[in-house]
Amino acid sequence: MSIARSGSAIRSIIRRARIVVATASAWLLMFVHVASAGQSNSLMDISSDGKLLACSNRDSGTVSVVDLETQQKLREVRVGKHPEGVSFLGESHNLAVAIYDEDTVVFLDADTGTRLGETDVFDEPYGVVSNSDGTRVFVTLDYPGQVVEIDTESYKSLRQFSEGQFLRGIAIANDNLTLYSTEFYSGRVRRIAIDSGKTIDQWSGPSSDNLSRQITLHPQRPKAYLPHIRSRITAARGAGSIFPYVTVVDTRAGEGKRRRRIPMDSFNNRSVTANPWETAVSPDGSTLYIVFSGTDDLIIANVIDDDYRELTFRAFANLGHNPRAVRVAPDGKRFYIYNALDFEVVVYDVTTRRPLARIAVTENPLGDEVLQGKRLFYSALQPMVGRRWISCSSCHPDGQPDGRTWHNPEGLRNTQSFAGMAWTHPIHWSADRDEVQDFEHTIRGQLMQGRGLLKGKLNPPLGTSNRGLSKSLDALAAYSNTHEFTLSPYAKNGLSEAAQRGRKLFLSTQTGCAKCHSGPFLTDSLPNGEIVRHDVGTAVDDPDEKLGPTFDTPTMLGLYRTAPYLHHGKAQTLEEALTTYNHDDKHGSTSQLSKPQVADLVEFLKSLPYEDPVPKAKAAGLTKITN
Numbered sequence: 196m197s198i199a200r201s202g203s204a205i206r207s208i209i210r211r212a213r214i215v216v217a218t219a220s221a222w223l224l225m226f227v228h229v230a231s232a233g234q235s236n237s238l239m240d241i242s243s244d245g246k247l248l249a250c251s252n253r254d255s256g257t258v259s260v261v262d263l264e265t266q267q268k269l270r271e272v273r274v275g276k277h278p279e280g281v282s283f284l285g286e287s288h289n290l291a292v293a294i295y296d297e298d299t300v301v302f303l304d305a306d307t308g309t310r311l312g313e314t315d316v317f318d319e320p321y322g323v324v325s326n327s328d329g330t331r332v333f334v335t336l337d338y339p340g341q342v343v344e345i346d347t348e349s350y351k352s353l354r355q356f357s358e359g360q361f362l363r364g365i366a367i368a369n370d371n372l373t374l375y376s377t378e379f380y381s382g383r384v385r386r387i388a389i390d391s392g393k394t395i396d397q398w399s400g401p402s403s404d405n406l407s408r409q410i411t412l413h414p415q416r417p418k419a420y421l422p423h424i425r426s427r428i429t430a431a432r433g434a435g436s437i438f439p440y441v442t443v444v445d446t447r448a449g450e451g452k453r454r455r456r457i458p459m460d461s462f463n464n465r466s467v468t469a470n471p472w473e474t475a476v477s478p479d480g481s482t483l484y485i486v487f488s489g490t491d492d493l494i495i496a497n498v499i500d501d502d503y504r505e506l507t508f509r510a511f512a513n514l515g516h517n518p519r520a521v522r523v524a525p526d527g528k529r530f531y532i533y534n535a536l537d538f539e540v541v542v543y544d545v546t547t548r549r550p551l552a553r554i555a556v557t558e559n560p561l562g563d564e565v566l567q568g569k570r571l572f573y574s575a576l577q578p579m580v581g582r583r584w585i586s587c588s589s590c591h592p593d594g595q596p597d598g599r600t601w602h603n604p605e606g607l608r609n610t611q612s613f614a615g616m617a618w619t620h621p622i623h624w625s626a627d628r629d630e631v632q633d634f635e636h637t638i639r640g641q642l643m644q645g646r647g648l649l650k651g652k653l654n655p656p657l658g659t660s661n662r663g664l665s666k667s668l669d670a671l672a673a674y675s676n677t678h679e680f681t682l683s684p685y686a687k688n689g690l691s692e693a694a695q696r697g698r699k700l701f702l703s704t705q706t707g708c709a710k711c712h713s714g715p716f717l718t719d720s721l722p723n724g725e726i727v728r729h730d731v732g733t734a735v736d737d738p739d740e741k742l743g744p745t746f747d748t749p750t751m752l753g754l755y756r757t758a759p760y761l762h763h764g765k766a767q768t769l770e771e772a773l774t775t776y777n778h779d780d781k782h783g784s785t786s787q788l789s790k791p792q793v794a795d796l797v798e799f800l801k802s803l804p805y806e807d808p809v810p811k812a813k814a815a816g817l818t819k820i821t822n
């Protein structure tokens with residue numbers, strides 16, 4: 196974003212030039228490549244005049260505005276639960292912010308803090324970019340994977356383009372004709388024509404490419420950069436499972452090397468980096484900045500104009516806790532880092548790379564214990580991890596799944612969501628752990644090879660508790676248990692008729708679903724000290740299963756966004772979980788159901804939760820785990 200508005204003069208020349216040669220389309224195409232500047236999604240943005248910086252404070256539910264001349268926070272505005280992408284509109288001081296958990300895009304005047312308007316979207320708005328005159332914003336919806344176009348005068352949503360799944364990254368070319376989006380769980384990049392809303396080109400990586408949440412365009416060259424990891428599901432061990440990358444996409448259709456993955460773990464020849472989160476290119480196009488949220492560091496790379504090496508190492512710097520954003524000032528003299536778990540923005544001089552100021556943008560809203568636990572959860576350093584490639588968050592980003600089924604020693608294991616986990620312990624598909632403190636076994640094991648958080652004796656995962664033995668281990672548990680259920684977007688207007696018919700089937704003795712999927716969380720897995728497992732016939736699908744055939748009953752709340760299904764992740768859809776993978780009606784009785792009945796049942800499951808389950812749980816005397 197910062198890079199984008201480097202010259203309104205240049206743009207007006209482009210506009211004039213376009214009028215003169217509008218018919219010479221081949222020339223125009225070439226010119227656009229030369230002139231296009233990236234405007235990319237970020238948690239932080241700088242106004243085109245370089246005067247204001249805005250950042251989303253995800254944990255506080257606020258946006259902060261900083262005066263870049265005085266380097267003071269001007270204001271902090273409450274916007275809603277879990278704000279993500281933020282963008283200035285064109286050359287103005289107005290802002291658009293995506294509120295992930297509230298399904299709205301909020302518009303603010305950064306000079307006054309006034310809320311100007313709000314647009315409802317279907318679900319999970321993530322990345323935001325604005326066109327150059329600020330009349331439109333384009334927002335990715337993580338779920339269900341769409342781009343929404345919003346008019347910034349009426350705050351009306353004009354169009355939705357249904358392109359891909361779990362869209363996060365978004366960038367707009369300076370021609371204002373083209374968008375680039377990334378898929379979170381595959382790193383697939385699409386070029387979308389804004390006028391038709393259609394994908395006109397796409398670049399896919401290998402199936403291990405994962406957690407791609409941002410894309411940056413080079414200001415002059417036909418290149419796009421996306422930070423992401425690679426999840427190697429067949430190697431659940433410390434040195435071989437997760438790798439950091441920046442992928443460079445050649446945006447010229449059909450020319451040259453189209454997609455090149457540059458490993459970041461060996462890039463600086465000194466130390467391994469983990470979990471690249473965002474990138475930014477300097478306005479002159481010479482420099483790429485990459486922040487690593489696992490190893491808390493920064494790589495500064497030279498952008499090479501050779502279509503081959505693409506990037507070479509220039510410098511390295513240690514940052515604060517969990518850096519999640521980097522932006523460069525429009526004049527190229529400063530760069531800014533957002534250290535999410537220090538709640539601060541740090542101003543750096545581009546030449547000396549020294550910090551010039553630290554600006555507190557919000558207060559710690561988490562409390563000391565949860566903050567400590569969250570820092571540990573995101574850390575790829577000791578005492579959590581021996582060899583720096585991996586952190587808990589590499590597979591559980593913000594408590595969400597990584598969309599992968601890992602080949603664990605005990606068999607195939609689909610990564611679960613942490614939503615509502617505090618109410619549905621014991622944990623793991625096999626209920627082989629009954630508290631998050633048991634993950635000290637993971638920290639010390641093959642996967643992470645860390646020193647660990649507990650001095651002294653570690654108890655086995657079940658039986659004698661590991662709670663209360665280590666403050667930091669309890670803090671890790673306290674953070675892990677903070678993730679709440681969010682309501683299903685399919686039931687915003689209540690249950691549809693199909694979902695109501697499905698609900699009757701689900702509760703009927705005919706199907707028997709509610710025998711196990713019971714109570715406010717639709718599971719009989721509760722933190723009451725009892726371990727309940729059932730054989731629902733699913734172990735036969737994985738010949739390498741070592742802990743089956745019985746499994747913990749998972750909650751049904753939030754299923755709409757957590758495909759694939761079952762412990763082995765083989766059911767791609769809910770329908771498949773209830774039909775193809777329900778062998779001999781061992782998993783409830785479904786073989787007697789007609790196709791429309793199965794569809795009704797699926798409609799019901801997709802609508803969960805349609806109300807907040809917590810009041811009912813409290814009324815029923817249930818309690819949640821707090822650490």
Ligand code: HEC
Binds near residue numbers: 431600611621631
């Ligand atoms: C390589 C990926 C990976 C890493 C790294 C990882 N996990 Fe997991 N996690 C998984 C998978 C896969 C499962 C499902 C395993 C199972 O159920 O047996 C899981 C399950 C869990 C669950 C249970 C969720 C539930 O609802 O039952 C918790 C809690 C958890 N992990 C915490 C952690 C913590 C804490 C760390 C860091 C110490 C961590 N994980 C590191 C992949 C990972």
Ligand code: HEC
Binds near residue numbers: 706750
């Ligand atoms: C005997 C207890 C029991 C009954 C009855 C039962 N389930 Fe399950 N359900 C489970 C268990 C245990 C699992 C986990 C199995 C696995 O992962 O292999 C599960 C998993 C699921 C999943 C996958 C969840 C996920 O996160 O991947 C769905 C969907 C589901 N059940 C729906 C139903 C429906 C619909 C019915 C009725 C037709 C039903 N279940 C009947 C115990 C039961």
